[in-house]
Each structure stands twice: as structure tokens, then as C-alpha cells.
Amino acid sequence: MRKDWQTIELCDRFFDAIEQKDYDTLESCYAPEAVVWHSHDSLYQPRADNLAMLKRGMETQRKTRFKDRRVRAFEGGFVQQHTIYITYESGFVGQMDVCFIGYVRDGMISRAYEYFDTGQIDKFLPPREKAT
Amino acid sequence: MTVDTTHRRLCHALFDALEQGDVDGVDACYAPDMTMWINVSGETITREANLEAVDKGRGLHRRRLYNDRNINSFDDGFVVQYTTHVVTHDGTEVPLSACLVAEVRDARITKLFEYLDTTQFRSRARSKKARSKKTESERTESRQPEPT
Amino acid sequence: MSAMTEYEVRELCNEFFDAYQDGRVDVLRRIMSDDCIVWHNVYGRDTTRDQNLEAYPDSYTGQRRRTYNDRIINAFDDGFVIQYSLNGVMHTGHKGALWICIVGRVRDGKITRIDEYMDSSKFAAWMGGPRA
Numbered sequence: 001m002r003k004d005w006q007t008i009e010l011c012d013r014f015f016d017a018i019e020q021k022d023y024d025t026l027e028s029c030y031a032p033e034a035v036v037w038h039s040h041d042s043l044y045q046p047r048a049d050n051l052a053m054l055k056r057g058m059e060t061q062r063k064t065r066f067k068d069r070r071v072r073a074f075e076g077g078f079v080q081q082h083t084i085y086i087t088y089e090s091g092f093v094g095q096m097d098v099c100f101i102g103y104v105r106d107g108m109i110s111r112a113y114e115y116f117d118t119g120q121i122d123k124f125l126p127p128r129e130k131a132t
Numbered sequence: 133m134t135v136d137t138t139h140r141r142l143c144h145a146l147f148d149a150l151e152q153g154d155v156d157g158v159d160a161c162y163a164p165d166m167t168m169w170i171n172v173s174g175e176t177i178t179r180e181a182n183l184e185a186v187d188k189g190r191g192l193h194r195r196r197l198y199n200d201r202n203i204n205s206f207d208d209g210f211v212v213q214y215t216t217h218v219v220t221h222d223g224t225e226v227p228l229s230a231c232l233v234a235e236v237r238d239a240r241i242t243k244l245f246e247y248l249d250t251t252q253f254r255s256r257a258r259s260k261k262a263r264s265k266k267t268e269s270e271r272t273e274s275r276q277p278e279p280t
Numbered sequence: 281m282s283a284m285t286e287y288e289v290r291e292l293c294n295e296f297f298d299a300y301q302d303g304r305v306d307v308l309r310r311i312m313s314d315d316c317i318v319w320h321n322v323y324g325r326d327t328t329r330d331q332n333l334e335a336y337p338d339s340y341t342g343q344r345r346r347t348y349n350d351r352i353i354n355a356f357d358d359g360f361v362i363q364y365s366l367n368g369v370m371h372t373g374h375k376g377a378l379w380i381c382i383v384g385r386v387r388d389g390k391i392t393r394i395d396e397y398m399d400s401s402k403f404a405a406w407m408g409g410p411r412a
Contacts, residue, residue, distance in 0.1 A: 098247075141287060
């Protein structure tokens with residue numbers, strides 16, 4: 001069985017890379033077959049689409065932080081609970097409580113599940129500009 | 133018995149008790165100082181409040197199921213991804229994908245963290261009746277955060 | 281004869297792979313039934329428990345270390361399915377990985393059948409080349 005610390009190190013590396021806008025490290029955390037499931041649509045998002053989305057975030061959002069991270073490793077993966085804070089260009093800071101479950105193969109994230117409450121989207125996305 | 137087995141058993145015991153509305157069974161899974169946090173409200177409730185909600189919740193629906201239990205255990209707890217099916221009194225069936233993280237000590241749950249996506253409830257309701265009018269039970273449920 | 285619980289099946293499955301990992305042929309002999317059959321898709325034929333255990337040292341040829349990681353186990357009344365990563369470090373220092381699925385049948389606390397599915401096209405990459 002893989003050592004827990006290796007799995008936790010992967011988890012830390014993944015979220016640190018997003019915070020530090022280090023796309024190459026982020027990309028290396030995903031296995032070739034990686035898919036990401038999100039609770040708002042219950043669909044598996046392909047690796048390329050997910051990376052493109054994260055890359056767009058790195059380019060357009062001022063800052064992303066994952067705070068109050070609590071990680072546990074289990075056989076074949078990890079679960080992290082955190083609160084994500086995104087500072088948008090407008091200065092608005094959005095936040096959301098998230099539970100992220102990563103299934104690991106060969107030291108990379110092979111399948112991930114992200115649970116959050118889309119019902120609290122107003123706390124997460126910036127208010128829409130009103131049309132003039 | 134390994135820790136993995138202990139924690140899996142505990143998870144099943146909790147979900148089975150909740151399905152059956154067995155408040156004593158749920159109580160037996162909890163440590164005396166147990167608390168529960170729900171993402172929907174961001175609040176932490178006490179053991180007593182949780183058991184009260186379980187007791188009251190029995191009448192809210194016709195049936196609540198905890199299916200597709202995908203459990204992963206670690207030394208001090210477990211995480212379970214599951215589909216909870218709520219069957220309301222008018223027959224409406226609503227499946228929700230949810231996730232629960234539990235901290236465990238001495239084979240009892242000390243902390244629960246529940247993650248629900250409340251928009252799933254609204255978008256996934258499959259009603260046998262016309263959707264134009266909300267039933268009383270739907271109005272009640274959309275107001276209250278669901279305990280596990 | 282009583283059916284095994286899901287928990288007992290899982291523990292037996294982990295015991296089997298831990299024993300394979302740690303070279304515990306004595307444990308393997310105990311937890312595999314006398315009439316246990318091991319079938320490999322790669323060879324397409326059945327082997328007995330004793331034939332399998334006799335060949336065990338040979339299966340380690342060229343390998344310094346093997347770990348059975350990322351174990352995803354699903355148990356049912358009379359068996360289990362496990363998907364896992366077999367990670368190996370060869371004597372050359374080369375690190376390889378194989379992704380394997382095994383369907384195991386159990387009875388009375390012992391494994392009665394193993395059906396192993398591997399992708400033989402990955403064997404060369406698994407072993408790596410000779411030391412330079």
C-alpha cells in the first residue's frame with residue numbers, strides 16, 4: 001500500500017500549484033485519464049476542459065486561496081475539506097466551502113469529486129454588472 | 133477487526149439507522165460530545181439538536197434512502213460519497229449526490245461534516261403531479277437544511 | 281458454512297495483497313483454499329495454488345521491490361473485485377507500474393479463485409531496459 005504521506009504531498013502540491021498559478025505543476029498532478037466531477041451538474045469533466053478552466057482562472061482572477069485545509073489520506077486517495085477564496089479583478093472576494101475527494105493512481109489524481117453548495121453561489125461569484 | 137472494518141461498520145450502522153428512523157440506533161453511533169456541521173447552513177449543531185432533527189425528520193418524508201455508499205476509511209474517520217433518495221409524501225422522488233466526512237474516536241462519531249448541493253434538489257425533482265404548484269412538503273423541505 | 285460479511289471479504293482481500301507484497305508465501309498458502317485456482321488472462325490458463333506459490337519467487341525476477349497501491353476494493357457475498365496499481369522498482373533502479381484488475385471468489389474465509397486481468401503490452405515498460 002502506498003504511504004499516506006505521498007498521497008498527502010500530492011494533495012498539497014495540487015492545491016499549492018493553483019494558489020501559486022503554477023500551471024505546469026498543476027498539470028503534472030493529473031493522470032492522463034483524469035476526470036473531475038462537480039456537484040453542481042453531476043457530470044465528469046474531462047482533463048483538458050478542467051485544466052483549461054483552471055488556467056483561465058489563473059489568468060483572470062487576482063488571487064485564489066484554499067484555507068482551513070483538512071486532509072486525510074485513505075487507500076487509493078485523499079479527501080480534503082477547505083474553504084476556497086477567490087479575489088476577482090473587481091476586488092470582490094468570493095468564498096465556498098468545498099469537500100474534494102481525489103482518487104489516485106500511480107501518484108497522480110485519476111478521478112476527483114468536488115462537493116459544494118451551488119445554492120450559495122451568490123457568496124462565490126461576483127455580482128453581475130447591471131446593464132446601463 | 134481492522135480500523136477499516138470498524139469505520140465501515142459504523143458508517144453503515146448510521147445510514148441504516150437513519151433509513152429506518154431509528155433514533156436510538158443513530159444515538160449509538162455518536163460519541164457524547166458529537167457535533168455536526170452542514171455546508172448548507174454553515175452551522176454546527178449539537179448531538180441533541182441532531183437527534184431531535186432525526187426524530188422530527190421521520191415524519192417529513194415517506195422514505196429516505198442512503199444508496200450507492202462509497203466509503204473510504206482512514207485512521208481517525210471515514211468519508212462516504214452517497215446518493216440519498218428522498219421520497220416525499222406525494223410520491224415525488226428526489227435523488228441527491230452528497231458527501232459526508234466523519235471523525236471517529238473509539239468507534240463512535242465525534243464530528244460529522246455534511247456536504248449537499250441544494251440546487252440538485254430543485255433541478256432533480258421528478259414529480260408525478262404537475263410541476264406548476266409546489267406541494268406543502270416541498271415548501272417545508274426547501275426551507276429546512278436536511279440532517280443526515 | 282456461513283456466508284462471509286463484506287468486512288471479512290475486504291480484510292481477506294487486503295491480507296492476500298499484503299502477503300503478496302511482503303513475500304509471505306506461508307500466509308498465501310493458508311488463505312488460499314487447497315483447491316484454489318488462479319487464472320491469468322495473459323496466459324489464458326488455470327494454475328493451482330501450489331503451482332502459483334512455487335512460481336512466486338520467479339515472479340519477482342529483476343525486481344527489488346513491489347507495492348500494491350491504490351487498492352479499490354468492492355466486495356460482494358462470495359468475493360471481491362479489486363483494481364490496483366502494481367508499482368515496482370527494478371534492480372536497475374527503473375520504476376514501473378502496471379494496472380491490474382482481479383476478481384476473487386471466497387468461501388469460508390479463504391480465497392477459492394483468482395481471475396487476474398493485465399495488459400501484457402505494458403510489460404516491457406514495466407521492466408525497463410538493462411542497466412546501462
